Amino acid sequence: MMKRNMKLKSIAVVAVLTIAFTSCSSDSESTTEESDATVETEVASTEVAAEATITVEDAWARTSPMDATVGAAYMNITSSADDALVGASVDTSVAMMTQVHETTTAADGSMGMQEIKSLPLLAGVKTELKPGGYHVMMMKLVKPLVVGETVSITLTFESGSTQIVEVPVLEEAP
Numbered sequence: 001m002m003k004r005n006m007k008l009k010s011i012a013v014v015a016v017l018t019i020a021f022t023s024c025s026s027d028s029e030s031t032t033e034e035s036d037a038t039v040e041t042e043v044a045s046t047e048v049a050a051e052a053t054i055t056v057e058d059a060w061a062r063t064s065p066m067d068a069t070v071g072a073a074y075m076n077i078t079s080s081a082d083d084a085l086v087g088a089s090v091d092t093s094v095a096m097m098t099q100v101h102e103t104t105t106a107a108d109g110s111m112g113m114q115e116i117k118s119l120p121l122l123a124g125v126k127t128e129l130k131p132g133g134y135h136v137m138m139m140k141l142v143k144p145l146v147v148g149e150t151v152s153i154t155l156t157f158e159s160g161s162t163q164i165v166e167v168p169v170l171e172e173a174p
């Protein structure tokens, strides 16, 4: 971490020096440029602190039988800041309705599932969407999910950001 910070700092210094050396203008102008650079650096570091990154890994969708009306997609989601998955959607050429589901087990042991409006993502913690757990459910499939194809799933997060994930259709988890 320290090493990386040091490296970033030296890159910033090089950038400022480059501006100074390439500037053939008057002293007053180069002063202006330097102060601009300082302001930009401050803004940039504020953005870095506030901007969360959300990483989606190991996404896959299960191939669906010809007569199936629903399909499921799975993935691992890690957000650098606390957030929540509040929605998922696919193009209507794939499925007419898409929801985030959780698998439930009733008192009698029977399995079911229900929509979950907000799936919490704790900062730095990998949240798994996997068979038997959370999943993205594509309903009213327009056509079967065929191995070798990919489905673009748009994830919406509580923070307001969205992410499009290219999800390969597979027989089983990668």
Ligand SMILES: [Cu+2]
Pocket: 101, 102, 113, 114, 135, 136, 137
């Ligand atoms: Cu489901």
